[in-house]
Amino acid sequence: MESAQSTHLALLDGSRLIVESCVRAGADAYVGYPITPANLIYAYASQRFPILLPAPDEITALQWMAGLSATGRLPITATSFPGLALMVESINMAYMMELPMLIVLVQRLGPSTGTATGGAQGDLQFVHGIISGGYPLPVFCIADMEDCWKLPPVALQTAVDLRSPVVLLTSKEMVTTERSFDLTGLRDVERVEVKGYQGGDPYRPYGAEEAGAPPFLPVGDDHHQVRFTASTHDADGILRHSTQEALRNTRRLAAKVKTHAPALYDVEEREGAEVLIVTYGITTGAAREAVETLSARGERVSLLVARTLVPVPPVYYEIMDRHPRLVFAEENLTGQFASVLFGDRLPDGVTVVSSIGRMISPEDIVEGAGR
Numbered sequence: 001m002e003s004a005q006s007t008h009l010a011l012l013d014g015s016r017l018i019v020e021s022c023v024r025a026g027a028d029a030y031v032g033y034p035i036t037p038a039n040l041i042y043a044y045a046s047q048r049f050p051i052l053l054p055a056p057d058e059i060t061a062l063q064w065m066a067g068l069s070a071t072g073r074l075p076i077t078a079t080s081f082p083g084l085a086l087m088v089e090s091i092n093m094a095y096m097m098e099l100p101m102l103i104v105l106v107q108r109l110g111p112s113t114g115t116a117t118g119g120a121q122g123d124l125q126f127v128h129g130i131i132s133g134g135y136p137l138p139v140f141c142i143a144d145m146e147d148c149w150k151l152p153p154v155a156l157q158t159a160v161d162l163r164s165p166v167v168l169l170t171s172k173e174m175v176t177t178e179r180s181f182d183l184t185g186l187r188d189v190e191r192v193e194v195k196g197y198q199g200g201d202p203y204r205p206y207g208a209e210e211a212g213a214p215p216f217l218p219v220g221d222d223h224h225q226v227r228f229t230a231s232t233h234d235a236d237g238i239l240r241h242s243t244q245e246a247l248r249n250t251r252r253l254a255a256k257v258k259t260h261a262p263a264l265y266d267v268e269e270r271e272g273a274e275v276l277i278v279t280y281g282i283t284t285g286a287a288r289e290a291v292e293t294l295s296a297r298g299e300r301v302s303l304l305v306a307r308t309l310v311p312v313p314p315v316y317y318e319i320m321d322r323h324p325r326l327v328f329a330e331e332n333l334t335g336q337f338a339s340v341l342f343g344d345r346l347p348d349g350v351t352v353v354s355s356i357g358r359m360i361s362p363e364d365i366v367e368g369a370g371r
């Protein structure tokens with residue numbers, strides 16, 4: 001048994017961990033518009049961020065985020081589905097301009113404004129197709145309280161490395177429910193640096209390798225001309241219609257994300273297991289408990305917890321191919337992650353355990369694994 005000196009228990013919610021982790025990782029500006037259930041992130045950010053801008057609406061929030069990013073800041077915001085819906089055009093703009101930023105998306109029950117105080121895992125298909133043309137926007141998902149601390153620096157580093165907006169998906173229960181948490185298990189956070197172009201040659205704002213991100217320089221640089229544009233452009237940031245160089249640059253936007261986005265997941269494979277439970281986000285706790293219950297019965301069951309949701313890491317298919325039966329557990333009506341992986345026609349051997357209006361229980365998953 002651990003001694004009292006080896007623990008430091010605190011009563012807190014995921015919002016506080018997310019904000020503190022972002023600040024320590026180098027995020028230096030928060031732009032917010034209050035919306036349930038992301039309000040606690042806004043409240044804590046107002047106490048911790050060196051720059052906080054209260055926007056009059058979500059459209060303005062993303063426009064200000066783009067402006068801050070263009071000056072070399074590393075901005076974040078937090079919202080839920082109605083706010084994200086208003087941000088879509090500006091997210092596409094920032095994606096094309098290649099501006100690093102982080103959007104924390106706290107999911108709630110929809111459709112539309114739905115129930116602001118009800119949880120859900122209903123936004124995955126939305127963020128999966130949020131960029132016009134089907135280009136992948138990096139999306140990570142918090143599975144537990146530890147992830148509230150560990151994933152923000154990874155998401156911010158990805159935003160900087162890929163010069164892209166990044167979505168960090170979470171849920172109402174994760175960010176608003178207080179629980180007893182041992183702070184001693186939190187590791188130091190490495191700071192993310194927005195490094196500028198150091199070359200002596202003329203700067204090409206979108207000059208990059210086939211599957212890479214271009215070097216970054218903020219507007220107002222004393223030595224180089226800097227251009228940002230959201231229209232189809234060449235490596236110099238000059239607007240082009242459909243020249244080969246411009247189209248090659250546009251194809252690069254997808255390639256850099258697919259090639260360089262980190263694959264984050266946990267997998268517990270048991271020898272001889274025919275059933276693989278696949279889950280993400282808030283349902284992870286119930287899935288882990290279901291695996292324990294099934295194992296206590298002598299049933300061999302594997303578990304895959306996905307943290308990178310977009311782009312889909314190829315390793316997920318490799319893991320799934322080793323199991324004849326798949327059970328997807330996710331708190332939405334349609335089985336959105338299963339659909340992202342397989343389309344609307346699910347293969348034989350795939351079962352979806354879904355729910356709306358209430359969290360999925362371990363018993364639900366145990367029952368689904370037995371079908």
